[in-house]
Amino acid sequence: MTVSPSSSARLADAGFGLIEIAVSMFLLALLAVAFLPFLVQGVRQSSANGTLATGTQLVNKEMENARAQTTCTGLTASTFTVLDPRGVTLQVARTVGGACPAAALSYPITVPVAVTVTRTDTGAVLASAKSLIFVAVK
Template identity: 45%
Template sequence: MDASDPRKQDDAGFGLVEIIVSILMLALLATAFAPVLIGSIRTMAKMSTIATATQDANRALEEQRAMLRTTTTCALTAPSSYSLTDSRGLGLTRTVSYDTSSCASSKLVTVRVLVKASANSANYHSGQTVVDVSTLVYAADAA
C-alpha cells in the first residue's frame, strides 16, 4: 500500500453521518423534556395567580380587622365586590362577607374573603374559586 491509497488517508473532523445522528439525539431529548417544561410553565402561572389572590385576600382581611376594631354595632354591611388583575392578566373578583350570628353574645364576627376568577384562562374557568379564606375578628366596641 502506498500513501495515495484512500484507505490510509487521515479522517480529521466529523462526518455528515455523525452530525445527523447527534442532531437526532438532541431532538429526541428535547421532545422528551418538552412536556415537563410546558407543565412547569402552567404550574408557575397557576401559582402566580394563587399568590396574587392570597395577597389580596390577606389585605382584605386586615382592612376588615382594622374596621371592625372600631365598629359600634353588630349590624354590618359587607363592602362591595372588588376587581383586580394578576400579573398574567387574569381578572379576579374579591367578595367579602360577614357572619354576625355570634356577634351579640361573644362579639366575634366571621369575616370571609372569596377570590374568584372573573374570566376563563388556561388554569381557571370563569367563576372558579381561587382563594377562600375566613377568620374570626373580635369586634371590641360592638353592642
C-alpha cells in the same frame, strides 16, 4: 515521498464527518421534542401557581383590612374585582356575618368575617378564609 498505509488510515479517520454530525443533531432534536411537553406543562403550572399566590395575598390583605377596623359599623361587606399581573380577573368578596347590636352594653363582641377570592373566567375559588374580628364599640 510515499505514504505508509498506517499514516493514511490516520488521515482518513481524523475528525467527524458530515454524516456523524447530522445524525447527532437529529438525535438531539428528538430529545428536545421528547422534553417539550414537560416544558409546556411546567409553564402552565407556574402561571397557575402565580395566580393562586395572588389570590392568597388578596385574602390576607382583606383580612388585615377587616382587623384594622375598630368599630362594628366599620366592618362592611364588599365585593370588587382585581386584574392579576397575568391578565386573570379575580373577584374579591368580603362577607360580614351577623349585625351590630344596638345596645352599648353588648360590646365588646366578635364579628365573623369571611373573605373569598374567585376567578371570574372559571368560577374556581382560589383562596378563602374565615375569622372572628374583635370589636370594642359600635
